[in-house]
Amino acid sequence: MKVHVVVKMKRKRVKDRDVCGTTLLKTMEINVAEAEKRTGKNAVNMLETYTVYLIETRPVDTVSEGISPTPDSLWRRYSEFEILRNYLLVTYPFVVVPPLPEKRAEFVWHKLSADNMDPDFVERRRVGLENFLLRVASHTALSNDKIFFTFLTEENGWKEIVFETGFQAKADSRLKALNATFRVKNPDKRFAEMKHYGDELQSVISQLLRVRARVADRLYGVYKVHGNYGRVFSEWSAIEKEMGDGLQSAGHHMDAYAASVDDILEEEEHYADQLKEYLFYMDSLKAVCRKHELTQFELEMAAQDLSSKKQQREELATGTVRTFSLKGMTSKLFGQETPEQREAKMKVLEEQIQEGEEEVKEKNSECDEFVNNAWCDIERFKDQKDHDLKEALISYAIMQISMCKKGIQVWSNAKECFNKM
Amino acid sequence: MSGGTPKTLCSSGQRSLQEICHPLSAEDSSVLTPSPDVGTAAATGSIGEKDLSLPNGTPVDTSSPASSSSLLNRLQLDDDLDGETRDLFVTVDDPRKHVSTMETYITYRVSTKTTRAEFDLPEYSVRRRYQDFDWLRIKLEESQPTHLIPPLPEKFVMKGVVDRFSEEFVETRRKALDKFLKRVADHPVLSFNEHFSVFLSAKDLNAYKKQGLALLTKMGESVKYVTGGYKLRGRPVEFAAMGEYLDVFTQKLGTIDRIAQRIIKEQSEYLVELKEYGPVYSSWASFEAELQEPLEGVAGCVANCCSALEELTEEMCEDFLPVLREYVLYIESMKNVLKKRDQVQAEYETKLEAVAFRKEERSGVSPQMPTDVEKCQDRMECFNADLKADWDRWQNNKRQDFRQLLTGMADKNIQYYEKCLAAWESLIPLLQDKQENGKPETN
Numbered sequence: 001m002k003v004h005v006v007v008k009m010k011r012k013r014v015k016d017r018d019v020c021g022t023t024l025l026k027t028m029e030i031n032v033a034e035a036e037k038r039t040g041k042n043a044v045n046m047l048e049t050y051t052v053y054l055i056e057t058r059p060v061d062t063v064s065e066g067i068s069p070t071p072d073s074l075w076r077r078y079s080e081f082e083i084l085r086n087y088l089l090v091t092y093p094f095v096v097v098p099p100l101p102e103k104r105a106e107f108v109w110h111k112l113s114a115d116n117m118d119p120d121f122v123e124r125r126r127v128g129l130e131n132f133l134l135r136v137a138s139h140t141a142l143s144n145d146k147i148f149f150t151f152l153t154e155e156n157g158w159k160e161i162v163f164e165t166g167f168q169a170k171a172d173s174r175l176k177a178l179n180a181t182f183r184v185k186n187p188d189k190r191f192a193e194m195k196h197y198g199d200e201l202q203s204v205i206s207q208l209l210r211v212r213a214r215v216a217d218r219l220y221g222v223y224k225v226h227g228n229y230g231r232v233f234s235e236w237s238a239i240e241k242e243m244g245d246g247l248q249s250a251g252h253h254m255d256a257y258a259a260s261v262d263d264i265l266e267e268e269e270h271y272a273d274q275l276k277e278y279l280f281y282m283d284s285l286k287a288v289c290r291k292h293e294l295t296q297f298e299l300e301m302a303a304q305d306l307s308s309k310k311q312q313r314e315e316l317a318t319g320t321v322r323t324f325s326l327k328g329m330t331s332k333l334f335g336q337e338t339p340e341q342r343e344a345k346m347k348v349l350e351e352q353i354q355e356g357e358e359e360v361k362e363k364n365s366e367c368d369e370f371v372n373n374a375w376c377d378i379e380r381f382k383d384q385k386d387h388d389l390k391e392a393l394i395s396y397a398i399m400q401i402s403m404c405k406k407g408i409q410v411w412s413n414a415k416e417c418f419n420k421m
Numbered sequence: 422m423s424g425g426t427p428k429t430l431c432s433s434g435q436r437s438l439q440e441i442c443h444p445l446s447a448e449d450s451s452v453l454t455p456s457p458d459v460g461t462a463a464a465t466g467s468i469g470e471k472d473l474s475l476p477n478g479t480p481v482d483t484s485s486p487a488s489s490s491s492l493l494n495r496l497q498l499d500d501d502l503d504g505e506t507r508d509l510f511v512t513v514d515d516p517r518k519h520v521s522t523m524e525t526y527i528t529y530r531v532s533t534k535t536t537r538a539e540f541d542l543p544e545y546s547v548r549r550r551y552q553d554f555d556w557l558r559i560k561l562e563e564s565q566p567t568h569l570i571p572p573l574p575e576k577f578v579m580k581g582v583v584d585r586f587s588e589e590f591v592e593t594r595r596k597a598l599d600k601f602l603k604r605v606a607d608h609p610v611l612s613f614n615e616h617f618s619v620f621l622s623a624k625d626l627n628a629y630k631k632q633g634l635a636l637l638t639k640m641g642e643s644v645k646y647v648t649g650g651y652k653l654r655g656r657p658v659e660f661a662a663m664g665e666y667l668d669v670f671t672q673k674l675g676t677i678d679r680i681a682q683r684i685i686k687e688q689s690e691y692l693v694e695l696k697e698y699g700p701v702y703s704s705w706a707s708f709e710a711e712l713q714e715p716l717e718g719v720a721g722c723v724a725n726c727c728s729a730l731e732e733l734t735e736e737m738c739e740d741f742l743p744v745l746r747e748y749v750l751y752i753e754s755m756k757n758v759l760k761k762r763d764q765v766q767a768e769y770e771t772k773l774e775a776v777a778f779r780k781e782e783r784s785g786v787s788p789q790m791p792t793d794v795e796k797c798q799d800r801m802e803c804f805n806a807d808l809k810a811d812w813d814r815w816q817n818n819k820r821q822d823f824r825q826l827l828t829g830m831a832d833k834n835i836q837y838y839e840k841c842l843a844a845w846e847s848l849i850p851l852l853q854d855k856q857e858n859g860k861p862e863t864n
Contacts, residue, residue, distance in 0.1 A: 197708065204705045211698045218691035225687055228680045236673040239666055243820055250827070386711040393715050394852045397722070397845050404842035408835055415831035421824045 024143035025134065030152065031056040031071070032130035035122045038077075051122055052077045053129055057152050074155035078103070081129060084151050087162055088142060089284070090170040093291045094374040095142060096381040098135035099280030101128025107209035107272065109216040109265075120266070124273055131277070141377075177294050178287060184297050188371055194378060195289035198282040205279040209272060216265050227258030246421035253414040260410070264403050271399065274392040278385060285381065288374050295370050299363040306356035313349045316342060510534045511606045511621065513599035516591045517548075526550050527591055529598060533621045539613075545622045551576070553626055554598055560616040561605070562754075567807035568611060569758055569815055571604035572750035573597070574743065589735070593743050600747070604818070610807070651767030657805075663812060664759055671752050678745050681737060688734045692727060699723030715852050722844045729840035736833050744826050748819070755815070762804050769797035 024030075034054040042048045056071035081100055088097050105121055115121065133152070137143045147165065150158050233251030237244040515530040533545040554573055561570045574597035584590060605611045619629050656664075699720045706716035772794045 200708050201705075204701065208698075208701045208705070211694060211701055215691070215694045215698050218687065218694050221687040222684065222691050225680065225683050228683075229677070232673055232676045232680065236670075236677075239669050239673075243823070246824075389712055390715055390852060393712075393719055394849065397719070397848050397852065400722070400845045401842060401849070404838045404845065407838035408842070411831045411834040411838070415828050415835065418824055418827040418831055421820060421827070 022144070023140055024137040024149070027060050028137065028152075029058045029060055029071075030130070030133050030137055032126050032133065033073070035126045036075070037117075049117070050077055051117075051125075053126055055133070055152060072153065074153070076151070076155075078125070078129075080151075080159070081132065083159070083162060084148065085132075086171050087147055087165065087167045088136070088145070089287070090167045090174055091145070091147075091165075092141055093174075094288060094370055095139065095377050096281065096284045096288055097142070098132050098139075099277060099284060100132055101125045101273070102276060102280070107206075107213050107276070109213040109220070120269075124269065128273065128277070178290050182293075182297050184293050185300055187293055187296055188375075190375065191289040191292045191371075195286050198286040198289070202279055202282045205275050205282075209275060209279070212268075212272060216268060220261055220265060223261035224258050226254050230255035230258070243421045246417045246419070249420075250414045250417035253410050253417065257407075257410045257414075260406055264399070264406075267399050268396075271392060271396045274388070274395075278389060281381075281385070285378070288378065292367075292370060292374055295363070295367045299360070299367045302356065302359045302363045306353065306360050309349060309353050309356055313346065313353060316346055316349065507607070508536045509606045509612055511599075511602045513595055513602055516595050518586060525586070527586070527594075529595055531602065531621060539618060540622060542622070547622070547624065547626075549620070549626065551594070551598075553620065554601065556626075556630060557616060557620045558601075561611060561614060564614060564616065565611060566758070566761060567804040568608070569751075569755050569808075569811040570611070571601050572747050572754060573601055574747065575750070589739050593739050596740075597743060597747060608811075608814070651764060651771045653763050653767040654770055656763060656766075659809070660759060660762065660805075663808075664756070667752050667756055667759070671749060674745055674749050674752075678742065678749075681742055681745070685734055685737055688730060692730050692734070695723060695727050695730070699727065718848045718851055722841075722848050725844035726841045729837050729844075733833055733837040737830070740833075741826065741830055744822070748822070758808065762801075762808055765797070765801045765804050769794070769801045772797050 032053050033056045036052050036054070037049060038052050039047060039049050052075040054073055054075055056073045058071040078100075085097065085100055088095070101124065104116060105118075136148060142148060147162050150161055154161075230251040233247045233254065237247035237251070240247060510533065512532045513529050514532070516527050517529075519526055519528060528548040528550045531545075531547050531549050533540075535543060551573075555576065558570060558573055561568075574594050605614075605617055611617065620626065623629050702716045702720035702723065706713045706720065709716060776791060776794050
């Protein structure tokens with residue numbers, strides 16, 4: 001499943017390019033149209049201010065037919081998106097689940113507000129949430145999920161429904177497993193490489209975002225200082241005769257130059273957001289790899305268990321004790337067991353071995369299934385990542401070009417004024 | 422205070438210069454009193470007839486150089502600033518380092534091309550060091566105190582960090598020295614100064630410098646305008662305006678200098694971050710496959726922008742700031758000239774008043790004005806005339822200089838952005854091409 005991301009000013013649209021596989025996006029148009037501030041009592045009965053986002057949905061047929069009925073809509077807050085995402089993580093462990101926009105503003109350059117209530121932050125979050133929904137809606141597996149559909153269509157009662165699935169408990173054990181340390185003997189090398197890639201990408205994007213924020217800071221300084229030229233040229237023009245007009249107009253251009261940096265940097269935030277999305281995506285990617293390790297580990301544990309049980313059976317049958325065991329010791333000390341005892345033991349062992357073989361078989365197929373599904377999604381993700389990041393770089397280059405052209409324009413204007421001095 | 426007959430003087434209070442009339446100038450107002458050495462005094466007279474002894478510009482051996490230069494001003498019918506009538510071209514180039522046991526210093530080649538008669542040859546090429554330029558400037562100030570002498574680049578390098586022998590420093594200095602000589606060469610009075618001619622032509626300048634002492638006494642070039650502490654009654658409006666203008670202008674130049682320095686500082690800090698930014702893309706590229714080329718491309722663009730920025734900052738340091746500072750020095754020396762003018766006027770007024778006062782005490786009118794007072798008036802009027810002419814010239818030059826300076830600044834910035842633009846534009850087709858020919862979709 002490949003998605004084609006078209007990057008526009010302030011709005012990203014995830015469009016379906018592929019014909020195979022049904023996704024929700026084919027039949028439904030989804031927008032996160034607005035954001036609003038609300039005040040209410042929270043769980044501990046304290047008054048809090050929070051933001052809600054308006055999700056609008058519309059059947060695609062009506063839009064393409066030219067009829068534009070009022071979309072269905074509901075309000076959701078960020079925490080509800082988090083719940084949805086956690087549910088998806090648990091329910092589809094083989095999927096690289098899309099990330100949410102950041103909870104708190106990070107990698108901020110100092111002029112930009114780190115305040116969650118800041119309108120620019122809220123706006124960027126709105127775009128990020130929309131992007132999240134569109135990505136989910138364009139994924140073959142995720143988009144067909146009932147809970148997801150309900151999230152989009154039923155404002156009240158959704159929370160109860162999702163909690164009823166019991167995903168919370170699974171979420172906790174998932175977290176535990178993710179953080180546990182265990183050694184896998186035969187992991188699929190591809191997953192190990194992917195996990196390593198995830199670490200590297202996280203590290204390099206973090207670094208990139210940090211340095212970019214500093215670069216933005218400095219660029220701001222350079223532009224703003226030029227505004228001082230505006231003032232001094234104006235003052236100077238007052239004591240000049242022929243030179244006055246040229247100086248005065250040039251000063252205005254210097255003011256314009258200084259002011260232009262605000263728009264430039266705002267646009268660049270969009271680029272930073274695109275990078276951040278993939279930074280956060282790495283957590284999902286690594287989680288999928290981790291899940292593989294877990295299933296593989298469980299398989300290996302089951303196989304090991306089976307093998308030791310089989311060994312015990314052999315020892316019991318032949319009477320030889322190959323490995324040191326307490327039983328062996330006691331039987332040496334206190335004599336062998338009676339044939340009846342041995343037969344009883346054998347029976348138990350056979351049962352256990354039977355179960356163990358079923359278990360191993362199950363785990364094996366689980367593992368294989370997971371590997372297939374997960375690798376398939378990882379491949380999809382890789383293509384999506386390559387495409388999206390290339391688009392991001394293109395749009396970044398276009399931003400730089402635009403900035404250069406503006407610079408040339410302003411200084412050419414100023415030069416004209418200077419020439420008239 | 423009566424506004425009546427000029428010959429009556431009240432003893433009270435301050436009077437403006439206009440009210441204290443020259444006792445001799447009953448009818449004529451703007452009479453140039455010829456210097457005592459040149460013929461008898463006359464109320465009017467065509468100067469041309471009197472000054473047959475003056476060749477095409479060589480200063481006459483008089484006791485009052487100021488008056489001779491003002492005579493020259495009147496001889497010259499138009500300012501030959503447009504270069505069409507220019508007959509003297511000077512260039513400073515080819516800096517060379519000289520190492521001796523005593524010291525190390527730089528000399529510059531001063532090349533002259535001229536058709537002027539007072540030069541023996543049509544072309545000269547001599548080597549001069551900063552000391553020599555400094556000497557020349559001092560000599561010009563001494564011998565032409567009523568004129569605005571262009572400034573020299575700063576003598577001492579304040580910051581210990583700057584290397585006196587670095588290419589950038591030497592080049593900046595060379596440009597300033599070249600500008601200095603060109604401004605002198607373009608000046609209708611200064612360019613005919615003997616010291617200037619010698620500077621341009623002499624093989625051994627040091628010998629001339631020593632000789633200068635003897636010449637000094639011969640030509641009577643002692644500094645005549647030592648501040649006598651005379652009180653100025655009222656500055657003529659135009660000179661007051663000049664002083665005010667210079668005060669404000671200096672202020673503005675100072676502000677512009679500070680802003681330019683601040684910009685350079687901010688740009689340098691921006692550059693530091695950029696230099697760290699580019700390489701991150703490279704290290705990212707090292708573990709990518711499809712994205713490797715685009716990422717390396719971006720790293721390359723950022724590197725190009727870095728070098729473009731470095732060039733911009735360097736040029737601002739070398740070309741922009743020194744010219745600003747030069748003008749600040751120029752203005753300082755101009756303010757000194759204005760002060761001298763004030764002193765000359767004050768001296769005249771005081772002496773005039775003393776004479777008029779003495780006249781009042783006697784019962785008759787002395788037939789002759791003491792030559793002392795005449796000289797003072799002459800000096801003052803010449804000074805004023807020279808200054809006015811130089812002021813206009815200076816305003817014109819200033820306008821051209823700043824037009825050039827600021828358009829230069831705009832140009833440098835335009836070039837910077839054009840370089841960056843070219844870098845980023847060349848990246849786009851590379852990126853987009855890859856995008857279109859991307860890997861086939863997989864499910």
